């Protein structure tokens with residue numbers, strides 16, 4: 001078993017409210033990701049769950065038992081840090097074996113565990129080398145093997161891929177998902193990288209300034225963001241947000257444009273709104289009934305696609321287009337909007353007004 005339930009965690013450092021009532025329910029065997037920008041409280045949350053940080057309020061239950069007052073050792077959680085140093089004079093094998101030696105496991109148990117972990121991480125051929133004889137990515141794999149060789153109640157991972165180059169990060173994302181599946185263990189993983197979160201997680205909790213903004217599957221968080229902040233933080237290029245209000249059967253932009261009012265919105269007339277449009281739900285290449293007039297502001301070729309920046313009044317819309325798209329700056333354009341996929345937020349509270357379950 002490996003359920004982790006953190007309820008109402010509060011922690012302040014001097015004047016900083018690092019955790020402001022964080023609640024997370026991590027199911028046994030899940031890959032649960034806490035996603036948030038720098039300073040959101042991710043590391044503090046993990047440290048509090050591990051028992052390394054004394055809480056001002058809140059509780060931590062492990063496998064249904066109150067562990068709030070337990071020592072870190074009694075909690076039986078493994079913490080994997082962003083920077084984990086290997087013992088330089090020991091071979092990769094001895095590095096991986098060290099947590100088991102500290103627990104006085106037998107040599108045959110150790111050999112079996114190191115074998116299994118090194119095959120999962122594809123480092124069998126590196127076991128007799130010392131850290132100085134390994135590349136950065138190989139060292140990272142050895143360090144990860146050393147962290148994963150134990151069988152704790154759950155693994156708490158603090159941005160373990162941050163120090164890798166982009167190619168290796170992408171590779172390790174796939175590897176970690178595979179390792180998670182084969183270990184069947186609970187992973188509580190924190191990151192500021194939304195691609196990592198969306199690609200690996202079963203469940204994502206989005207954290208901002210010590211408060212959980214939303215918990216859901218990657219699809220739910222992307223497709224049905226609870227508020228404008230989550231909508232803006234998750235997704236690349238970022239969602240475009242246009243000020244508008246509902247008037248009868250139209251949405252009227254602060255810049256004078258109008259669009260048909262989406263059938264699904266509950267917003268009453270006159271309320272100040274933000275219309276959220278993702279780049280892939282906009283087009284400068286197709287014609288549709290719902291369109292915004294604008295002018296070409298810039299082109300950002302990204303290889304497999306080009307992001308077209310279109311100025312609508314004083315606001316810039318980011319539109320996904322084919323890589324072959326061309327145009328000149330200032331050229332007049334129509335941006336076709338897929339209103340079924342658009343989002344509406346209250347401009348004051350920022351909360352989503354999109355139809356529930358959409």
Ligand SMILES: Nc1ncnc2c1ncn2[C@@H]1O[C@H](COP(=O)(O)OP(=O)(O)OP(=O)(O)O)[C@@H](O)[C@H]1O
Nearest residue numbers: 013016018036037038039040041042043044045192
């Ligand atoms: N020991 C400390 N003393 C004072 N302030 C702290 C301490 N630890 C964290 N903080 C503050 O608490 C807030 C949350 O910090 P935390 O390290 O949890 O953020 P994080 O989400 O892990 O950020 P990052 O992505 O940069 O690692 C920050 O404002 C930070 O400055």
Ligand SMILES: [Mg+2]
Nearest residue numbers: 042043044158
């Ligand atoms: Mg941190």
